Amino acid sequence: MKVTAISIPVRDQEKALKFYTEVLGFIKKRDIPLEGGNRWLTLVSAEWQDGPELLLEPAPLHFEPSRVYQDALMEAGIPYTQFDVTNVEEEYDRLTRQEVEFSVKPTEMGTVKIAVFNDTCGNNIQLVEML
């Protein structure tokens, strides 16, 4: 078994695609039309294009427990997904210039430095730099 995809629940796939590619810098890999306007939409990291794919899935629109869970995580400030970066401060500067909102500014936490931002699609996302 191999890990090849991780899911991120989003309220609006098109808006998520724009944010994750234009603001964060991911690259679209697969965009397969499904029923009812839903898509099998995956992205890869620009610097690791044969790495795992991020699946932007519209679960909160079609499965209420998913929406409830996503809202509860957002409310509590909890990031369910995290991305590795080489420099959290640089990413923080780059993203705040693009008006991304951070709920946790760059903070040292033992052997890592973390920051948490709102992905505008219903999720808190954590950035992690290993110190």
Place this chain on the structure above:
Amino acid sequence: MTFYESEISRIRDLCYANDKHLETVIATRNFIDVHYDQDLNLDLLSHHRLTSKFHLLRLFKRYYGLTPKQYLTDKRIEKAKEQLILGHTVKEACFTVGFESVSSFSTLFKAKTGKSPGEFQKEQFSRRDSDLEL
């Protein structure tokens, strides 16, 4: 303050209160990052930090979840991939990143990445070519 922020500070106070420990393991990791291509061993790393090697081994594993040796191996494999992508031979990649035997390097590379160094390189090149063609 969100629930998450209060949890971060609670857990930090409980798990990461020892600045000396943190300083030691972070400096050790940085040392490995810079000197991964050299003949590193626990004696040398502990000497560098003026600490006993068993203490250092325990601390590193406690804070990073890997032993220094495991961390070093992962770092060398990552660097070897970069070498292969740049077009260096398997032998060159092996010695440049600090491994001493091509056969043990190849075995380790395959175990970690699922491909031999040669297969990995071939795949990178064919991907590049097909990107150009299509």
